[in-house]
Amino acid sequence: MRAKTVRAGRTLVSAQQVSVGYDGNPVCAPATFTLEPGQVLAMVGINGAGKSTLLRTCCGMLKPLDGRVELLGLKPDPRSATQRAAVAADMGEASFFPSLSVAEHLRLVCLGHRVPQADQAVEDILIDLDLTRQAHALPDALSSGQRRRLALAAALIRPRRLLVLDEPEQRLDHTTRLLLADRLTAERQAGGGVLMASHDPDLVAACATAVLLVGSDTRLMSVDEGVDAIHEGLS
Numbered sequence: 001m002r003a004k005t006v007r008a009g010r011t012l013v014s015a016q017q018v019s020v021g022y023d024g025n026p027v028c029a030p031a032t033f034t035l036e037p038g039q040v041l042a043m044v045g046i047n048g049a050g051k052s053t054l055l056r057t058c059c060g061m062l063k064p065l066d067g068r069v070e071l072l073g074l075k076p077d078p079r080s081a082t083q084r085a086a087v088a089a090d091m092g093e094a095s096f097f098p099s100l101s102v103a104e105h106l107r108l109v110c111l112g113h114r115v116p117q118a119d120q121a122v123e124d125i126l127i128d129l130d131l132t133r134q135a136h137a138l139p140d141a142l143s144s145g146q147r148r149r150l151a152l153a154a155a156l157i158r159p160r161r162l163l164v165l166d167e168p169e170q171r172l173d174h175t176t177r178l179l180l181a182d183r184l185t186a187e188r189q190a191g192g193g194v195l196m197a198s199h200d201p202d203l204v205a206a207c208a209t210a211v212l213l214v215g216s217d218t219r220l221m222s223v224d225e226g227v228d229a230i231h232e233g234l235s
């Protein structure tokens with residue numbers, strides 16, 4: 001699979017002592033990290049550790065309780081045109097138009113993000129994510145794994161500098177997980193950045209460049225340490 005063109009440049013995400021949570025109550029210890037172009041940062045941690053909350057805060061869907069977070073050098077704001085053009089996010093809760101087919105959803109994304117040669121791009125991503133046979137299917141005729149693949153396809157078909165993925169491995173079969181690992185590796189090799197939460201040690205080992213263990217002692221670690229943390233049940 002081919003990665004979309006991404007411009008080299010400034011820090012994609014910068015978090016300094018960022019505390020995240022709800023109603024003023026932090027859900028984990030503060031996080032400090034940066035994500036540069038060409039890097040894949042995997043957030044790992046047990047259920048309820050705060051990974052999704054941290055991802056949402058990095059995207060501006062939640063305000064930090066304390067500390068500072070910047071996305072592309074700016075305060076995160078999911079409504080900003082700059083952020084929407086640069087950040088492709090799949091937070092695992094995609095919803096679909098009930099009367100648009102798989103291919104029509106992807107064409108709509110291409111239209112919204114001015115993807116050139118959209119028909120070819122749709123054909124390519126359908127092949128990449130093994131959705132060709134479902135191209136004309138409506139969302140309610142898809143399996144849960146096929147819906148996940150459509151959500152991933154919608155993120156991968158559009159131009160971007162940063163991919164934000166919340167447990168992208170969920171509901172994917174083994175072959176598609178391997179393909180996802182290849183795709184994320186290609187993303188960083190092409191100069192893109194990936195910020196993701198994951199429970200999958202194989203995915204983290206295959207494509208991450210660093211790991212953030214999220215929890216009562218949120219801290220950066222190497223990929224090997226992160227994979228061990230998952231196996232040891234810290235994640």
Ligand SMILES: Nc1ncnc2c1ncn2[C@@H]1O[C@H](COP(=O)(O)OP(=O)(O)OP(=O)(O)O)[C@@H](O)[C@H]1O
Binds near residue numbers: 027052054
């Ligand atoms: N909208 C919300 N309002 C209040 N508390 C919330 C909300 N969403 C999540 N939480 C709580 O915040 C904590 C962290 O949840 P979060 O979804 O960030 O964890 P996670 O690390 O992504 O977990 P998992 O691995 O299970 O997906 C949990 O205790 C959860 O119950």
